Amino acid sequence: MNKQKTMKLSLPEEELMNSGHLACQGCGATLAMRYALKALGKRTVLCIPACCWSVIDGPFPYSSLDVPIFHCAFETAAVSASGVKAGLEMVGDTETTVVAWAGDGGTFDIGIQALSGVAERNDNILYICYDNEAYMNTGTQRSSATPWGAWTTTTPVKHFKERPKKDMEAIMAAHRIPYIATASVGYPEDLFKKVKKAKDIQGTRFLHIYAPCPTGWKSRPEDTIKLARMVVQNSTFPLYEIEWGEKYKLNIKPREKKPIIDYLGIQGRFRHLTKEDIAHMQEEVDKKWERLLKQCEVN
Amino acid sequence: MRKVIMGNHALSYGAMISRSQVIAAYPITPQTQVVELLSEMCADKTLDAKFIKVESEHSAMAACLGASLAGARTFTATSAQGLALMHELLHWASGGRLPVVMGNINRSMAPGWSIWSDQNDSLSQRDTGWMQFYCCSNQEVLDTVIQAFKVSEKLLIPSMVILDAFTLSHTYEVVDLPEQEKVDEYLPPFKPLIRITPDEPHAFGGLTSPEHYFELRYKVQKAMEEGLALIEETGREFEKMFGRYLGIVEDHRCEDAELILITSGTMGSTAKIAVDELREEGIKAGNLRIKVFRPFPFDIIRNILKGAQKVAVVDRNISYGHHGMFYQEVKSAMYGHSNGLPLFGFIAGLGGRDITPTTFKEIANYALEKEKPEEEITWIGVNR
Numbered sequence: 001m002n003k004q005k006t007m008k009l010s011l012p013e014e015e016l017m018n019s020g021h022l023a024c025q026g027c028g029a030t031l032a033m034r035y036a037l038k039a040l041g042k043r044t045v046l047c048i049p050a051c052c053w054s055v056i057d058g059p060f061p062y063s064s065l066d067v068p069i070f071h072c073a074f075e076t077a078a079v080s081a082s083g084v085k086a087g088l089e090m091v092g093d094t095e096t097t098v099v100a101w102a103g104d105g106g107t108f109d110i111g112i113q114a115l116s117g118v119a120e121r122n123d124n125i126l127y128i129c130y131d132n133e134a135y136m137n138t139g140t141q142r143s144s145a146t147p148w149g150a151w152t153t154t155t156p157v158k159h160f161k162e163r164p165k166k167d168m169e170a171i172m173a174a175h176r177i178p179y180i181a182t183a184s185v186g187y188p189e190d191l192f193k194k195v196k197k198a199k200d201i202q203g204t205r206f207l208h209i210y211a212p213c214p215t216g217w218k219s220r221p222e223d224t225i226k227l228a229r230m231v232v233q234n235s236t237f238p239l240y241e242i243e244w245g246e247k248y249k250l251n252i253k254p255r256e257k258k259p260i261i262d263y264l265g266i267q268g269r270f271r272h273l274t275k276e277d278i279a280h281m282q283e284e285v286d287k288k289w290e291r292l293l294k295q296c297e298v299n
Numbered sequence: 300m301r302k303v304i305m306g307n308h309a310l311s312y313g314a315m316i317s318r319s320q321v322i323a324a325y326p327i328t329p330q331t332q333v334v335e336l337l338s339e340m341c342a343d344k345t346l347d348a349k350f351i352k353v354e355s356e357h358s359a360m361a362a363c364l365g366a367s368l369a370g371a372r373t374f375t376a377t378s379a380q381g382l383a384l385m386h387e388l389l390h391w392a393s394g395g396r397l398p399v400v401m402g403n404i405n406r407s408m409a410p411g412w413s414i415w416s417d418q419n420d421s422l423s424q425r426d427t428g429w430m431q432f433y434c435c436s437n438q439e440v441l442d443t444v445i446q447a448f449k450v451s452e453k454l455l456i457p458s459m460v461i462l463d464a465f466t467l468s469h470t471y472e473v474v475d476l477p478e479q480e481k482v483d484e485y486l487p488p489f490k491p492l493i494r495i496t497p498d499e500p501h502a503f504g505g506l507t508s509p510e511h512y513f514e515l516r517y518k519v520q521k522a523m524e525e526g527l528a529l530i531e532e533t534g535r536e537f538e539k540m541f542g543r544y545l546g547i548v549e550d551h552r553c554e555d556a557e558l559i560l561i562t563s564g565t566m567g568s569t570a571k572i573a574v575d576e577l578r579e580e581g582i583k584a585g586n587l588r589i590k591v592f593r594p595f596p597f598d599i600i601r602n603i604l605k606g607a608q609k610v611a612v613v614d615r616n617i618s619y620g621h622h623g624m625f626y627q628e629v630k631s632a633m634y635g636h637s638n639g640l641p642l643f644g645f646i647a648g649l650g651g652r653d654i655t656p657t658t659f660k661e662i663a664n665y666a667l668e669k670e671k672p673e674e675e676i677t678w679i680g681v682n683r
Contacts, residue, residue, distance in 0.1 A: 043497045047365065060511055063502035068495045070368055071504035073391055076361035079353060083323065083365025084495060086349040090320040090371040096497055114361065117354030 010189045012038050021064035023056045026221025028211030028228060030056060031185040032130040033065075033101070036209075039195035042067065043096045045088070047081040049111060050074040051103030052137045052213075053130070075110040077102040078118040081125040097126060097199050104131040104145035108166050119175035122203040128195075129168070129206075132213035140216040147236075149281055150269045152216070157272040164284065168208060169242065176245040177204040183239060184210040186228025190239055190251055210237045218268020227263065234258040235289040240296065248295040260285055300476045306467040307332035309437040309474055310376055310402040310460065313444025315346045316482045317400075320371040320489075323351040323362035325381060328414045329464045330404045333376040356381035360388035360399070367397040368503060370494035372448065376402035378464070379420040380409060386424065389457075393428025393519055395504055398451035398458070398489070400444060401429075405564065405615075406464045407650045415651020416464035418564065418616035422592075422624045428519050430458040430526060431592040433563040435549075437472040439590075442537065445477075446545050449486050449533050454522040464651065466565045477541050485540055526594040547596045549588040552578065553603050556585025558663055561600075561612040561629055563589050566647075566654045570613070573659030584663060589625065597632045604633065604640065611643045611666040613679075615654070622676050641671040647679040 016037035023030040029052050037044070044067045048054050054071055058064045072080035077100035085098040102111055107129040115127060134152045135141040142152040144166040155161040172180050179201045183191040191209065198205040212228055214221045231237040232252055239251040260282050264270040273281075304312065310333045314322065322341070324334040340346040351362045359375050367373040377385065382403055392399050403421050407413040421431060432447060434440045440462050447458035462468055495503060507515065527547060534545035551571045553559050558577075562570045567588030577584040587603050589596070604610055614623020621627065626644035633642060643666045648654040658679055665677060 045369075045495055045497060055506055057502060057505060060502070060505045060507040063500075063505065065502070066500055068497060068500040069502040069505070070365060070495055071502065072365070073361060073387055076358065076388070079323075079351075079358040079361045080365040082351055083321065083362035083367075084369050085365075086321045086323075086351055086362070087366030087369025087371035087373070088496070090349060090366070091369060091494075093369075093496065113354060114358045117358055120354070121352065123351070 011035065011192055014038065016042065016066040018064045018066070020058060020062070021056050022058060023052070024215045026212070026214040026224040027052070027056070028185045028213060028224050029053060029103070029130045029132060032191070032209045032211045035185070035188050035191050036128060036195045037065070037067065039192045040067070040097055040099065040199060045070065045084055045096055045098045047072050047077050047084060047098070047100045049077040049102050049106045050137070051106050052132070053101060053103070055137060074106055076114055077106055077111050078115040078125065078127055081127070082118050082123040085123065085125055100125060100127045102127070102129055103137070104129060104133060105135045105143040108144040108168055116175065119172060119177050119204045119206070122177060124202055124204070126198050126205045127207065128209060130209045130211040132211050132216060133165070134216050136213045136216045148284065149273050149277055151272060152269070160272065172206045173242050173245040175204070177206060178202070178244055179205040180242040181240070182208045182210070182237065184228045184232050184237060185212070186225050186232060187239060187252065194241070216269070218271070219266055223266055227266065230258065230263040234260045234263050234285065236260055236263065236285050238289065238292055240292065248292070250292070250296045257289070302474055302476055303471050304437060304474050305332060305469055305471050306437045306440055306462050307404070307469065308336050309440040310444060310462075311336035311340070312476055313441040313460070314374040315340050316477060316479060317445050317448045317486055318372060318483070318488070319346065319348050319374040321349050321351065321363065321366035321373045322375060323353050323359045323366070324375045325353050325356045325359045325377070327356070327378045327381040329406060329468045330376050330378040330381070330402070333402055356384045357388065360385040360392070363399045364388060364391055364395060364397050367399050368395065368495045370489065370491055372489040373399045374401070375399065376404070378404040379406035382420050382424060383408065386427070389424055389427035389429060392457040394515070396455035398448070398455055400447045400451055400458045400460065402444070403459050403461045404464050404468045405461055413650045414464060416466055416615070417649045417651065421459060421461050422616045424459070425593060425624065428456065428523070429593065430456055430523070431461060432458065433461045433590055433592055434467070435565050435567045435588060437467065437470070437474045438543070440467070441474055441476070442541070442543055442545055445482060445486055446530070446533050446537055450526065450529050452489050453529060454526055455491070456519070456522050456526065461564070463565045481540055485537065523594045527591070527596055530591055547591045548599055548603070549590060550603055551586040551588070553585035553587055555583060555606070557583040557608040558666060559585045559587055559604060559607045559610050560659060560662065561587050561589065561610060561625060563592065563625060564615065566613065566615060569654055569656060570659050573656040573663070576656060577660065577663055582663065582667070592628070595628055595632065600629060600632050601636045607640060609641050609643065609666050611645060611662050613645045613647055613659070613662060615648045617646050617649070626676070643672050644676045645679050646676055652680060
């Protein structure tokens with residue numbers, strides 16, 4: 001082959017995730033894992049509770065990842081990671097990064113108690129939540145990460161979700177842990193940088209990754225990246241970091257803040273919403289955005 | 300070294316002398332002194348271990364499982380509601396073949412709130428794949444923790460070392476604390492063949508189809524079946540090194556007994572007093588205390604009951620709508636082996652109601668008077 005001049009890559013070429021995994025087409029969670037592992041490297045242990053990823057990885061005795069996995073109980077991701085970390089240190093391995101890798105149900109709902117315990121103790125683990133905004137592995141039931149207005153199988157169109165998404169960053173910030181960040185699979189370089197940064201910090205680090213789910217959101221698989229960029233551009237899911245629960249930093253400020261209507265329009269889960277509903281959602285997004293800007297301004 | 304310590308501290312010293320490496324625990328009466336002493340030992344480096352002070356028993360067991368999977372020797376302790384909260388993860392421990400050792404203080408289940416002893420907490424967990432050791436002295440508690448680590452780590456099956464609330468947990472007795480060097484010789488470091496490490500990436504506990512799951516469960520049962528011989532062997536080895544045999548059951552005057560009482564835990568020592576008094580009255584009684592409940596010692600029990608004319612099983616627990624659980628187990632062991640031997644089932648001492656020598660005499664008299672059981676279970680000392 002001719003030696004060609006190629007563009008400098010923005011992410012390492014090495015893959016720790018292989019083909020043969022069981023994800024749906026256009027799965028955001030799969031991209032999240034692929035990018036995260038590029039930053040984490042081989043000296044990593046994953047603790048994965050019940051979630052899409054406990055299936056995506058592949059059935060026993062196969063695994064699509066080149067790092068070891070502890071498939072742990074649904075509500076135990078964070079503390080399982082603490083246990084693995086303590087155990088590894090006691091047998092002489094102080095280097096390995098131990099990561100709890102959980103979905104939004106395992107983080108916002110059933111796993112929040114163990115996560116809060118870990119964060120309060122500031123145990124030395126990295127917690128990554130890939131958020132597809134509902135229980136997707138069981139077939140799209142609402143979680144406390146499901147946004148206002150969304151259809152799920154347990155929030156049917158006639159009675160869609162009428163409570164806002166839980167503000168997980170605020171809850172984690174209240175624990176005064178060294179590092180919290182949001183990321184989106186639509187911004188791989190930003191995601192990579194944050195995982196890399198989090199990897200080298202001691203104590204509890206919490207990363208929240210926005211990961212579209214075409215199957216559950218009734219969106220087209222080819223729109224996954226588009227959605228993961230729009231959600232940042234319209235400030236529904238801003239990309240920011242919080243240090244020690246106090247110091248806020250906005251990473252991407254859209255030049256022109258887009259309205260949410262186009263973003264909602266390409267997802268079947270919002271199809272039933274009226275103009276008034278959408279106006280209400282826009283208002284809530286704006287309010288939250290203003291609040292975040294103020295928090296960032298202080299610094 | 301001889302020390303006067305409470306039963307709870309016998310668990311702590313057992314965990315210490317076994318060189319536990321990761322401890323994760325949550326406080327619950329009457330277990331608290333176990334973890335208080337261990338946290339002091341970790342703080343002043345008497346014990347080189349990490350103590351994870353979790354926010355619940357569920358997390359305590361989850362942390363233990365993670366640590367054990369990483370290859371560390373792991374200990375926790377709990378009681379009653381705490382044990383029930385762990386239930387899901389008890390299956391995880393045995394299914395994941397993680398040899399955690401746990402102390403459980405037998406306490407009655409709420410409601411109403413009760414901190415006093417009965418066995419419904421641990422016996423409700425009998426089908427979770429844990430070995431269960433019911434102890435009756437502080438020395439036995441300490442020694443059994445050491446033995447449990449040895450057996451668990453060989454079989455890759457977790458162990459529960461069980462003692463009665465207050466009757467043992469808060470009772471002070473003289474205990475011989477074995478020398479560390481000798482314990483190290485008896486119990487070498489935990490070196491599992493396979494553990495979670497980036498050096499050799501495996502996925503543990505992933506989605507398992509019917510093609511494999513069945514065989515994995517068969518292997519858990521096989522390990523349990525090997526357990527009895529291993530408990531016997533390690534019990535003898537312990538005797539050689541420390542002068543105390545750690546048996547599967549305790550047989551007190553059963554050899555020529557016509558009436559055999561079957562007991563467990565501290566009521567086993569009370570029953571011995573009753574047996575001696577009955578013997579003085581001319582009644583040939585004996586006491587069989589079952590220490591190892593899982594794996595269940597079928598043959599040993601059949602053998603000891605062979606010469607008896609009557610058997611009275613005393614349960615400090617009940618499976619509602621059925622029998623006391625030791626009674627169920629003894630009956631199932633004797634099916635096809637009893638030659639019509641009458642087996643009586645008694646329920647006594649729930650919620651910490653005292654079980655005294657008089658209780659056993661009442662039980663003995665009842666069993667001696669009747670030709671065979673006239674009811675499924677007989678309640679002793681209950682106000683109807």
